[in-house]
Each structure stands twice: as structure tokens, then as C-alpha cells.
Amino acid sequence: MAVAPEKAPEKAPAQRPPARGAGTVALDWAKKGLALRESSIIVVIVASLVYFGATTPGFFSGWKNLLPYFCFLAIMAAGEVFVMTLGEIDLSIGALWLFTPFMYWKLTSAGIPLLPSVILALMIASLLGGVNGFFTAYVGIPSFVATLAMLFFLDGLALILSHSQQITTPGTSVTQTSTFASVFGAGTYSELIWALVIMGILQVVLTFTRWGIYTVATGGNRLGASEAGVKTRLVVVRNFMLCATTAGIAGILEAVRTSSITPDPSGSNQFLLYAVAAVIIGGTLMTGGEGTVVGAFLGALFIGILQDGLTLKSVNANYLYLWLGIAVIIAMTLYVLVRRIRRGSGRG
Amino acid sequence: MADQAFAGQPIVEPSTAPDDVLRIEHIAKRFGPITALRDINLHLRKGEVLGLLGDNGAGKSTLVKIICGFHKADSGSMWLKGKPYAPKSVLDARAQGVDTVYQDLALVDELSATQNLFLRREQTYRPLPFLAGRKMRREARAALDEIGINIPRIDLPAARLSGGQRQAIAVARAIRDQSEILLLDEPLAAMGAKEGAMILDLIARLKDRGDVSIIMIVHNYVQVFQACDRANLIQDGLITFDKPTAESSVDELNEIVVEEYRRARQAEMSGNGEASRYNAA
Ligand SMILES: Nc1ncnc2c1ncn2[C@@H]1O[C@H](COP(=O)(O)OP(=O)(O)OP(=O)(O)O)[C@@H](O)[C@H]1O
Ligand SMILES: [Mg+2]
Numbered sequence A: 001m002a003v004a005p006e007k008a009p010e011k012a013p014a015q016r017p018p019a020r021g022a023g024t025v026a027l028d029w030a031k032k033g034l035a036l037r038e039s040s041i042i043v044v045i046v047a048s049l050v051y052f053g054a055t056t057p058g059f060f061s062g063w064k065n066l067l068p069y070f071c072f073l074a075i076m077a078a079g080e081v082f083v084m085t086l087g088e089i090d091l092s093i094g095a096l097w098l099f100t101p102f103m104y105w106k107l108t109s110a111g112i113p114l115l116p117s118v119i120l121a122l123m124i125a126s127l128l129g130g131v132n133g134f135f136t137a138y139v140g141i142p143s144f145v146a147t148l149a150m151l152f153f154l155d156g157l158a159l160i161l162s163h164s165q166q167i168t169t170p171g172t173s174v175t176q177t178s179t180f181a182s183v184f185g186a187g188t189y190s191e192l193i194w195a196l197v198i199m200g201i202l203q204v205v206l207t208f209t210r211w212g213i214y215t216v217a218t219g220g221n222r223l224g225a226s227e228a229g230v231k232t233r234l235v236v237v238r239n240f241m242l243c244a245t246t247a248g249i250a251g252i253l254e255a256v257r258t259s260s261i262t263p264d265p266s267g268s269n270q271f272l273l274y275a276v277a278a279v280i281i282g283g284t285l286m287t288g289g290e291g292t293v294v295g296a297f298l299g300a301l302f303i304g305i306l307q308d309g310l311t312l313k314s315v316n317a318n319y320l321y322l323w324l325g326i327a328v329i330i331a332m333t334l335y336v337l338v339r340r341i342r343r344g345s346g347r348g
Numbered sequence B: 001m002a003d004q005a006f007a008g009q010p011i012v013e014p015s016t017a018p019d020d021v022l023r024i025e026h027i028a029k030r031f032g033p034i035t036a037l038r039d040i041n042l043h044l045r046k047g048e049v050l051g052l053l054g055d056n057g058a059g060k061s062t063l064v065k066i067i068c069g070f071h072k073a074d075s076g077s078m079w080l081k082g083k084p085y086a087p088k089s090v091l092d093a094r095a096q097g098v099d100t101v102y103q104d105l106a107l108v109d110e111l112s113a114t115q116n117l118f119l120r121r122e123q124t125y126r127p128l129p130f131l132a133g134r135k136m137r138r139e140a141r142a143a144l145d146e147i148g149i150n151i152p153r154i155d156l157p158a159a160r161l162s163g164g165q166r167q168a169i170a171v172a173r174a175i176r177d178q179s180e181i182l183l184l185d186e187p188l189a190a191m192g193a194k195e196g197a198m199i200l201d202l203i204a205r206l207k208d209r210g211d212v213s214i215i216m217i218v219h220n221y222v223q224v225f226q227a228c229d230r231a232n233l234i235q236d237g238l239i240t241f242d243k244p245t246a247e248s249s250v251d252e253l254n255e256i257v258v259e260e261y262r263r264a265r266q267a268e269m270s271g272n273g274e275a276s277r278y279n280a281a
Helices: A021-034 A040-057 A063-084 A095-109 A115-141 A142-163 A178-186 A189-208 A210-220 A221-229 A232-258 A265-282 A293-310 A318-342 B002-006 B060-067 B090-095 B113-118 B133-147 B165-177 B193-209 B220-225 B250-269 B272-279
Strands: B018-032 B034-045 B049-054 B075-080 B098-101 B179-186 B214-219 B230-235 B238-244
Touching: A040 A210, A040 A318, A063 A095, A063 A189, A063 A232, A063 A265, A063 A293, A063 B230, A095 A142, A095 A265, A095 B250, A115 A178, A115 A232, A115 A265, A115 B075, A115 B098, A115 B133, A142 A265, A142 B250, A178 A189, A178 A232, A189 A210, A189 A232, A189 A293, A210 A221, A210 A232, A221 A232, A232 B075, A232 B193, A265 A293, A265 B214, A293 A318, A293 B220, B018 B214, B018 B230, B034 B060, B034 B214, B034 B238, B049 B060, B049 B220, B060 B098, B060 B179, B060 B214, B090 B098, B113 B133, B133 B165, B165 B179, B165 B193, B193 B214, B193 B220, B220 B250
Parallel strands: B049 B214, B049 B230, B098 B179, B179 B214
Antiparallel strands: B018 B034, B018 B075, B230 B238
16 A cells, blocks of 8 residues: 555645745755855865864864864954955954054053953954054055054064063963963863854844944945945944954953963964955955855864864874965855856856 | 026025925035036925936936935035025935935845845844844835835845846835935836836825925936926036926927037037037947
8 A cells, every 4th residue: 555645735726836846945955055155164164074083083082172273263253254244354453463462461561450451452452443444444545455554563563562572471370270361261162152152243243233234235335335324434444443353352362371472473464364264265255245254263163173183184284275275265266156156147 | 608597597595485395506516627516506396206307427416416415515505495404414314304216226236125125224123233124024025015016035135136126126215214305316217118107106106195305317208208297407517497397398308408419519510628528428
């Protein structure tokens, strides 16, 4: 006897379209998945996890080693998403990452308690971001140039403030971890929690608030947005301030975690490039109008996996750059193609 | 030439014309070396549809953008319902009841139809700052149904809409706010015959309500006579023609514009540089 169908076929009214077969539904989902901005990075992450899991003993059991590689990058990248969604770029986040802890150190040396110093240092960082935004939006300098200038300026200032000497991060000690230190980066999961919380908040801001809508509008069609009444210059300034603040947070967390700050601009600017790569791999094109914070988080995770995995395999660090280069170009190509599908062909 | 242009159109003080919702006097606007508007005088009566005509580059859009608060005029003054009117921004103008459909539509490709319709007019779950997505989608659907233009999926990015659908969103956005003055910069440009008729119907319905006054830029003279009560022509940065459509005809308008063109050609041939802008055409 034939197995009865699970569901009796519905008596569809004649004017309704015919019920869609499982095949079409699956195709629909596949299309939706493809259209998801984060789809490529998820595939790439799964692939890299499988690869390192299979070839590198201890990769999964030592997963906590991954955290320091990517958490602070994810925080920097989250802010950069807001700038790159505008079609702009902030090149000064590495320098801010370096400079903000020094500012924090200076403030504590002036006798200000730890927490207020952190807050003040972050406010200064956000002001510096405001300067980036001002020169970009009001003076009309390309953000690439304005933030490049800020990069050099802050690198110089960090070197001058520190007399090029490594310093011990205030509020930390090598022998014991205070509550302050474990909250601000030294705790095993502290940076991860910060990264997740910041990602969550900023993704919600980007998708579900006016701020996010105006960011997309300003990035997508600046003239049109301002005709509709969006104060696009203010949006630009605000987003640069946000981006600088997240870079500052990342810097302070890292300084507390490592309990020392080294004035090493080449190192910090390396992180700038990683963060930008994370944003792009994650699905935020620099063309403006599209961005995802979750994607940037995953992009940073991918860079962390690469770093951790390649270190465990004790492969030459140069391979990291090689793979990163390939990943960036593949990601970008994929997004351009997916975008063409999503928008229908013709309109690039 | 200027004197002739204003013959029969004396400046009436706002107080003496109580049914003018909008008066514009001596508005001038330059963009660097380009003089877009020289001396514009114009008035809009309550409940009236005023057609604004003029060649490409005559300054029609510029005038609209001055009224809606996007540009600031170099000189001149405006009155809204008898009170001095100097909008500080697009939002300020909107708050005072002036809304606009821009020639470029001011849509964002990456935002959905709904998000575009509510751009800078978003609704949130107050006091929370989160967007009331479902509510806005429902109202967007209703607004588009009212216009009568079919957009099957209002959650798709605007990039995937047709030109006419995009235009419908821009129109729906402007009329949803129940503004007293609507500025429509070529609202029919991308519309098919049927959709164009729908928009004209919509304008007629708004007019029947009696509390909306409209300035509409149209290039098609037939549509001018269908939809407008009065027509103004901008030439050379001045209003050179102001007549109720009932007292004019397509032929008369054609005559004026073509005459102007002929004069300019003639002047050019005799070496007068003032008319050289026709070279660009
Ligand atoms: N933002 C601007 N910057 C510089 N020049 C401008 C600007 N906007 C308009 N113009 C100039 O002002 C003049 C009038 O332009 P406007 O857009 O108002 O013309 P229009 O009458 O709307 O023409 P069309 O029928 O083609 O839309 C043109 O010469 C144009 O080049
Ligand atoms: Mg125009």
C-alpha cells in the first residue's frame, strides 16, 4: 500500500498561484543565502576551520588562543564598517589604537583615576575622529587623505608622548589581575565579550535605527539623501567619531591585556590593514551604501583563524599575507558578482 | 527685455493678495559664473496648480530647490501665507508645509522602497529608537495603493524598481505628509501613459481637496493644459509668461518658445554672445 502523503493536498482557490514545489523553495532559500551579505565569509570560515581542524593537531582544543588574534580586530572593524558604508575610509584607526592607550596612561599619571581616564581617553579619541569627519565632510578633503594625515600625526604624537619607550599599562600588573584589568581586556573572555557586545549593538544601530538608515542613505546617494533632508555631513562626522571610539576601545583593551604599550607605529598600522581587510572580506564594500557589522566580525574571525592556524602549523608568517591577499580579492569579486545577481543584471 | 517681461505683472504686496499661499519676489541665484535665476517674481494661489515651464537649464529646478529650502537664494524674498518665509533647511520647509518631489527623485538605491518612502520621516517604537518596520511597510503599501501604482515587493532595494515605480515612490513620499504646498519637479518624466494619467488624476484629487497648492514642472505642453490652472514660463532667468491655461493654448506657448529660439539664433548669427547658451543644446 502506498504511503499516504503527510499532508492532504490543500484545496487551493483557483485564483491563488499553484503551491510551490520543494525544489523551488530550496532554490529560493539558496538565492536568499546567496544574497546574504555574510554568506561568502561564512563559507570561507567553515572551509578554513575544516582545513586547520584536519591538518593541525590541537587547533580546536586550543581555540582560546584564537581570541587575542581577532577580538580587538573585530572591535576596530565594527567601527570601520560605519565609515566604509559611507563610501569613506578611516586610515587612522591603527594610530588611534596606538595613541588612545598612551592618552589613558598620561591621564592616569596626571592623577585621574583609572575608569575616568579610560572614559576621557575615549572621548579624546572620538574628538579626533570628529576632526577626521570635519575635514572630510565640511572641508571636502577625501577621507583617505584626511585620515592619512591623522595617522601620521597620532603616530608621531604617541612616539613623542612615550619618548619611544615601552610603558606599563596603568591598572595592570603581571602578577595579579585586578577587577578593572579583567573587565578591560585581561580576563580570558573579556575581549570576546566586548567584541560581541559591540558587534551586537552596532549591527542593531545599523539595521534598526535612523542612524543606520542615514548611514546607508549617505553612502548610497549623498545628494539624494540631503535632498530628502538627511544632514549628511553630520552623519559623516558622527560615524568617524564612532569609528575612532571603537579603535580607542580596542587599543585600551589590548594595552590592558598585554599589560604594556609599545610605541610601534608599524605594528599598529598592520592592524589597520587587517581591520580594513576584515571589513571587506565580511561584505562591506567601499563603494558605499552597504555594510554589515556581523560580517566584519566574521572577517576578523577569519583573519584570527588564519593567524592562529598558521602559527600552530609553524608556517612562515609570510603565508598569512599570501592567504589574506587571496581572500580579499576573492571576497571582493564574490560580492561584486552577488550584487549583480541581487540587483538584477545591468545595473552594476 | 526685462521691462517687457514684467508688463502686466505688477508686484502685489502680500497683504493685498490674501489668497496667495506663496509669493516670491526678486529671487536671484548664481552658481559661480552661471546665473541660474536673475529676478524671479511668482505667486501661487491657494488650491491652484501652477505649471512651471522653461528650456533645459532655464533654472526651474533651481527655483524649486530654493522654495523647498535646499538652496539659499542670493537675494530676494519669499512669503508663505503672508508671512516672511526663509526656510533654513529642507526639514524646516517641510515643517512649514512645503514638500518636494525632486527631479532626481532623491532615492537611495540600497534602501528598500519602504525605507525610501520614509527617508527622514521614519517612525520608531517611541520612546525606543528602533524603527517600526512593520508599521511603515503597512503604511507604505497603503500610500502606494492610493496612488494606484503597482509595486509588488516593497522590501526590495530601490535599485530593482523601474523608473516609473521609483517616481511613484518619490511622489507618494511627498504627498503622504499632507503638505499645503507641493513642488513637483517633472513628476511624470518616467511614467508610462497609464501611470502618468494616474498621477494627473492624483493631482486632480488633491486639487479637489482644495487645501493643497502645487507648483509643477512639466515639459509636455499637453499635460500642462490638462493639469495646470496657470502657466509660468522661465526664460533667461526671468518669468516671461504668466497666464491662466484657460486663456492660452499649446500653440501660443510653442510660438513664444520658438520665437525666443529664433531670436536667439538671429542674435547669435549677428555676433551677440548673450545667447550663446543655445550652442550647448
Ligand atoms: N548645484 C549646481 N551647481 C552649479 N550649477 C548648477 C547647479 N544646479 C544647477 N546649476 C546650473 O543652473 C542652471 C539651471 O539649472 P536647473 O537644474 O535649475 O535647470 P532646469 O530648468 O531644471 O533644467 P531641466 O529642464 O534640464 O531640468 C543650469 O545652467 C545648471 O548648470
Ligand atoms: Mg530641472
